[in-house]
Amino acid sequence: MKLEFSKIYPITDTSLSTLSLPEQVAEMAAGGAVLIQLREKHASARQFFDSARKALHVAQANGVRLIINDRSDIAMALNADGVHLGQHDLSPVHARRLLGEQAIIGYSTHSLSQAMEAVKLPIDYLAFGPIFPTSTKEDPDPVVGLKVLADVKEIAGTLPLIAIGGIDETNLAAVLAAGADSAAMIRTILADRDGIEQKMRSLLSIAAGHQVGNV
């Protein structure tokens, strides 16, 4: 499956917003998101399941696809659209066997060598980062920068490449110009005082500007 991405890939986080997961998804969808990753690092599995179920209802009502971070069992139990896996999660090979061919499986990589391994795996998109310094992850991998992002684009070929880590309106155009098909963001979207929906619109507008070449 060739996955179509919007230029902005928003990720939820309840530690960066007072809104619940379903509320975050509703705002992201209203702002134009088409694919959202549901991430909740501090809740129990049951709490995550319960809020993910509500978030999935919101997503489906808005025609948005929802990806569950880490937990293939929760994704399966909810019949969510897929999972996003990190280097320390269940491997994409095993997740694919569990979730089937129709599921979207994304995979985080943090170096050229990880990206080269990743393209052999049964994944639908490759995430790469952190492109810039980020405070969202507690123990981030080393910053990779735009030059290596461009190298990873070569490796990824037609596999969608999602850049992540420290991306905001000031560097979004450069990230897309370097070869990213989409830019994943957490803090930039959730922590904006004008609200998530407005921020999504603003970012999509900047990204569209890049597309028509006027950056």
Next chain:
Amino acid sequence: MKLEFSKIYPITDTSLSTLSLPEQVAEMAAGGAVLIQLREKHASARQFFDSARKALHVAQANGVRLIINDRSDIAMALNADGVHLGQHDLSPVHARRLLGEQAIIGYSTHSLSQAMEAVKLPIDYLAFGPIFPTSTKEDPDPVVGLKVLADVKEIAGTLPLIAIGGIDETNLAAVLAAGADSAAMIRTILADRDGIEQKMRSLLSIAAGHQVGNV
């Protein structure tokens, strides 16, 4: 499925032993265990998967069944014998849908009301505790004691009842006498200086003594 239990239900823990999960399983099996729960609270999902895979090989070579703590996705990916779920994990209803009828699903409860809810769920055994004070869990539920254990036995009926929490050779017979079909132990088995295998044998011998009434 009516599940047959040995009187002792050992649970692994790498923070209480220098042995790896496969090594712990090997020793437990050598000491007479027939069903083992694999618990690893501090490893990543991928690390847990990797050591659980090795542990499952050891278990199968010894005719022992292996239950995975918490993660239904890991249990499915390994084709393990089942999962053990807590109150904060994915619910037994959803785990059953994922794992199928043949899987063993165990469920932890910590009060009479939780036990009354649990017997309505699609589970194969009911765990109840902590019976006595325990230092194995970081944030244990209140101690329930032997009297409430006996009340839960009434609630459980023919569903196997596993007592857990602070059980050792000094109180094992009392726990079984109160109605537990089996006693789950972590620290008592793993932290014994004579080794896991010897401790398993010793505990099974005490439990057998209870069975023939000479305690």
